Amino acid sequence: MVRRRIVRWVAPAALIVAVVTALTTIAARPLAAQRVIPGLDASAMDTTVLPGNDFYRYANGNWDRRTVIPPDKSSYGAFNIAADHAEQQLVTVVHDAVATRAPAGSDLRKIGDYYMAYSNTRVIDRRGTAPIRPLLDSIAAIDDRVALARFIGAHIRADVDPINNGVLHTDNPFGLWIAQDFNHPTRNVAALLQGGIALPDRSYYLDKSSRMAALRNTYRKHVARMLTLAHVANASAKADAILALETQIAATHWKVEESEDPAKGNNHWARADFARKAPGLDWNAFFTAAQLASEDSLVAWQPSAIAGISALTASAPLASWKDLLAYHAIEDHAAVLPGAIDREAFAFFGKTLSGTEAQATRDHRAVDATSDALGFAVGKLYVDRYFPASAKASAEKMVAGIIRAFQHRIDELSWMAPSTKSEAKAKLSTLRVSIGYPDKWPSYAALRIVPNDAYGNADRVERFTYERSIAKLREPVDRSEWVMTPQTVNAVNLPAMNALNFPAAILQPPFFDATRADAMNYGGIGAVIGHEISHSFDNNGANFDAHGELRNWWTPADLAHFQASTQALARQYSSYHPLPDLAINGQQTLSEDIADLAGVTASHDAFVASLNGKPAATVGGLTGDQQFFLSFGQIWRTKFREPALRRQLLTNGHAPGPWRAYTVRNLDAWYAPFDVKPGETLYLAPSTRVRIW
Ligand SMILES: [Zn+2]
Numbered sequence: 001m002v003r004r005r006i007v008r009w010v011a012p013a014a015l016i017v018a019v020v021t022a023l024t025t026i027a028a029r030p031l032a033a034q035r036v037i038p039g040l041d042a043s044a045m046d047t048t049v050l051p052g053n054d055f056y057r058y059a060n061g062n063w064d065r066r067t068v069i070p071p072d073k074s075s076y077g078a079f080n081i082a083a084d085h086a087e088q089q090l091v092t093v094v095h096d097a098v099a100t101r102a103p104a105g106s107d108l109r110k111i112g113d114y115y116m117a118y119s120n121t122r123v124i125d126r127r128g129t130a131p132i133r134p135l136l137d138s139i140a141a142i143d144d145r146v147a148l149a150r151f152i153g154a155h156i157r158a159d160v161d162p163i164n165n166g167v168l169h170t171d172n173p174f175g176l177w178i179a180q181d182f183n184h185p186t187r188n189v190a191a192l193l194q195g196g197i198a199l200p201d202r203s204y205y206l207d208k209s210s211r212m213a214a215l216r217n218t219y220r221k222h223v224a225r226m227l228t229l230a231h232v233a234n235a236s237a238k239a240d241a242i243l244a245l246e247t248q249i250a251a252t253h254w255k256v257e258e259s260e261d262p263a264k265g266n267n268h269w270a271r272a273d274f275a276r277k278a279p280g281l282d283w284n285a286f287f288t289a290a291q292l293a294s295e296d297s298l299v300a301w302q303p304s305a306i307a308g309i310s311a312l313t314a315s316a317p318l319a320s321w322k323d324l325l326a327y328h329a330i331e332d333h334a335a336v337l338p339g340a341i342d343r344e345a346f347a348f349f350g351k352t353l354s355g356t357e358a359q360a361t362r363d364h365r366a367v368d369a370t371s372d373a374l375g376f377a378v379g380k381l382y383v384d385r386y387f388p389a390s391a392k393a394s395a396e397k398m399v400a401g402i403i404r405a406f407q408h409r410i411d412e413l414s415w416m417a418p419s420t421k422s423e424a425k426a427k428l429s430t431l432r433v434s435i436g437y438p439d440k441w442p443s444y445a446a447l448r449i450v451p452n453d454a455y456g457n458a459d460r461v462e463r464f465t466y467e468r469s470i471a472k473l474r475e476p477v478d479r480s481e482w483v484m485t486p487q488t489v490n491a492v493n494l495p496a497m498n499a500l501n502f503p504a505a506i507l508q509p510p511f512f513d514a515t516r517a518d519a520m521n522y523g524g525i526g527a528v529i530g531h532e533i534s535h536s537f538d539n540n541g542a543n544f545d546a547h548g549e550l551r552n553w554w555t556p557a558d559l560a561h562f563q564a565s566t567q568a569l570a571r572q573y574s575s576y577h578p579l580p581d582l583a584i585n586g587q588q589t590l591s592e593d594i595a596d597l598a599g600v601t602a603s604h605d606a607f608v609a610s611l612n613g614k615p616a617a618t619v620g621g622l623t624g625d626q627q628f629f630l631s632f633g634q635i636w637r638t639k640f641r642e643p644a645l646r647r648q649l650l651t652n653g654h655a656p657g658p659w660r661a662y663t664v665r666n667l668d669a670w671y672a673p674f675d676v677k678p679g680e681t682l683y684l685a686p687s688t689r690v691r692i693w
Contacts, residue, residue, distance in 0.1 A: 041634060045061065046062050056661040082508050086505040087368075089386050096381075107380075111370055114374060121339060142322055146285050156466075159176070174196075183549065185477065190299070191301050193302065201650055220243050223239040229341045241319070257587045263550065271296060280312065374444060379486035380437070382486055419555060420554050426546040427546045480499075486504040491506055510631075522610070523607075531599030534594065566692060576662075582650075664682075665684050
């Protein structure tokens with residue numbers, strides 16, 4: 001399944017405080033009432049709430065009440081707290097790179113030049129739309145369907161990743177993902193994904209509700225304004241044509257939960273088959289322009305959508321396609337075009353679509369843009385400066401303990417056949433875990449960064465990334481490759497690679513603190529480590545064997561048991577209503593919910609094992625188990641603006657943070673420490689608690 005990361009950012013959301021389940025207020029309990037608990041945020045807790053009625057609010061209720069989402073964010077929570085800290089560190093790293101004036105051609109100089117060009121809005125404003133003019137002219141020059149195919153092929157980018165990073169969206173007509181072939185795990189293969197819409201998901205075009213209809217109306221006006229600002233004539237009529245074509249494209253698209261399924265996506269088509277299976281587009285022209293003409297076969301990830309989009313390239317008016325391509329080109333480059341275009345893009349995508357009130361400062365955006373563009377070059381500086389060897393050693397020790405806990409759990413599973421167990425254990429034993437940063441740093445030698453050319457630099461980075469992806473088609477699979485930069489506050493499981501990237505930046509509070517009690521680190525970063533390991537065994541990870549081959553290694557009875565318990569978890573999540581008119585889609589979030597459950601379970605086991613039979617030291621009057629679960633509850637603190645919460649529910653593989661804290665109701669170990677009783681909202685009878693691993 002798709003989103004293998006611990007969390008996926010939604011673009012930064014009217015302060016809907018996640019109204020959770022019914023709250024019962026009771027007199028303050030003796031437990032941890034407003035005391036100091038070193039290593040945890042005691043002041044965040046609302047001890048008037050019974051943990052059994054709402055564990056999220058018990059752990060975070062006061063934080064939730066007093067926290068105001070910063071104006072430049074659409075949501076705010078534990079990941080932002082850590083990310084804000086990492087951001088401050090990145091500001092230092094990038095500003096120092098500027099001050100160094102390193103020799104031309106060095107990574108340090110490229111970082112400095114990229115940042116300076118992006119920051120210099122005076123130069124960007126003065127150049128106006130001149131930088132994008134050649135691209136708009138080349139779109140205007142498309143005079144037939146072959147030229148259309150050639151343009152689409154030449155401008156495809158390596159901008160999607162349905163399995164590792166869970167990136168399903170691109171506004172290019174197709175997205176490309178080059179990664180390990182699920183059928184032949186030692187080679188790479190190119191996969192073509194659906195694209196072509198600017199709004200985040202098909203539902204934004206097809207949902208009949210008045211709310212979505214109003215949003216589309218605002219969007220149409222936004223499209224017209226963007227065209228006008230880029231000096232495109234007849235903007236209003238063109239906006240109508242663009243929305244009409246995007247709506248036709250959206251109708252061909254797969255839903256998120258389908259696109260996340262590697263078994264549904266693993267469709268190998270011979271290159272020559274595309275014309276027969278997906279008629280419409282001139283595929284020869286497309287593949288040649290995309291540098292894919294020598295591939296014998298490719299993966300068609302969403303076959304019916306690829307066929308649908310291909311058919312539309314032949315049936316929809318050529319003029320509509322040209323309008324759509326021009327609008328997407330402007331939207332994609334808004335950040336490096338004049339201020340009026342940049343502000344209009346934010347007004348719609350930041351404010352209307354996500355509820356963010358204000359744009360981040362240009363300086364912060366420049367640091368982030370540089371950190372994205374030259375990710376591992378910035379990451380190397382970040383790690384050298386801020387990631388101590390002791391943090392790496394500490395995380396490696398926890399990883400080893402949690403893997404042992406998984407092995408032990410597999411041994412003890414009463415329902416699993418010995419043959420399935422040995423396959424599962426083989427997967428665990430070959431799992432490649434990298435902590436902090438990659439063993440080999442990717443080279444940026446072939447990337448040219450030009451002072452004072454923000455637009456050109458952004459464009460060259462996209463092409464550089466594409467060329468680097470294409471080159472992988474001629475190289476064997478490299479299991480040491482990272483898909484996430486070290487300065488990212490997140491973690492990721494690469495199921496086909498059977499590998500795990502654990503970036504340096506997540507090894508900090510509230511997830512990890514070397515100076516606090518172990519129980520808190522196991523409940524924090526330990527649960528995150530367990531989450532990522534367990535993705536190897538979620539509903540999608542369980543489809544891959546120890547070598548990364550998409551192969552069923554389950555006995556039918558084991559698979560039936562596994563699917564029955566995962567469906568019980570999907571029903572549990574589908575019963576939560578973060579918005580009055582919108583529930584969590586427990587099928588869409590299933591792999592992440594499984595990972596949360598298995599992760600906190602294994603980390604708790606590892607914590608207990610680490611005690612060697614002795615009781616954990618109490619801290620602030622809390623037992624070890626209380627510290628563990630409160631720490632877990634506190635890493636899920638999140639507040640959303642309403643549009644951002646809606647967007648997450650519609651498009652994201654992760655349940656919103658507060659509902660992830662409720663995972664604990666499935667663990668026997670959570671009940672006694674918090675005195676949870678039948679009749680309380682989160683209480684589950686032992687027989688109805690979901691147990692998967
Ligand atoms: Zn995940």
